[in-house]
Amino acid sequence: MEDKIYTTDELMEAGIYTTDFVFMDKPGEYLGTLLLKGNSCRGMLRLFFLLDDGRKIITPVFKWQKYLNFFHIPIGTRLLLTYVDGRDNKVYLKDTAPVE
Numbered sequence: 001m002e003d004k005i006y007t008t009d010e011l012m013e014a015g016i017y018t019t020d021f022v023f024m025d026k027p028g029e030y031l032g033t034l035l036l037k038g039n040s041c042r043g044m045l046r047l048f049f050l051l052d053d054g055r056k057i058i059t060p061v062f063k064w065q066k067y068l069n070f071f072h073i074p075i076g077t078r079l080l081l082t083y084v085d086g087r088d089n090k091v092y093l094k095d096t097a098p099v100e
Contacts, residue, residue: 003075005037005045021048021058024091030081031099032057034073045070047093049081059093068096 011018016036024030035056036048044060045067051057059081061068073079073096082095 005039005071007039011038018048018058021056024057024059024083024093027084027091028082030057030083032079032081034070034075034077034079036075037070049079051081061093065093068093073098 006014006016018036018038030051030053032049032051034047035050038046038048040046040060044062047059047061047070049057049059061070078099080097080099081093082097083091084094086092
């Protein structure tokens with residue numbers, strides 16, 4: 001996978017479908033690999049991870065989070081992902097740390 005931020009159109013043109021990715025539903029720390037980055041018309045960055053337990057997770061990060069520096073994290077990077085409780089019974093990504 002190329003290290004770029006894909007638009008929705010580029011994903012479709014490349015035949016990359018993300019329908020098997022789900023949002024994180026429980027707070028905690030998880031190990032995973034960054035598979036893909038996509039943009040959104042809502043001013044967020046969409047991140048796609050494969051967790052070590054086999055789950056495929058989509059995670060939005062926002063400008064107010066300074067995008068958690070994901071513009072500078074290459075595809076394929078293994079990370080410790082910290083998810084916390086947010087509003088409306090949702091879970092959001094609060095922090096990341098590279099793992100070797």
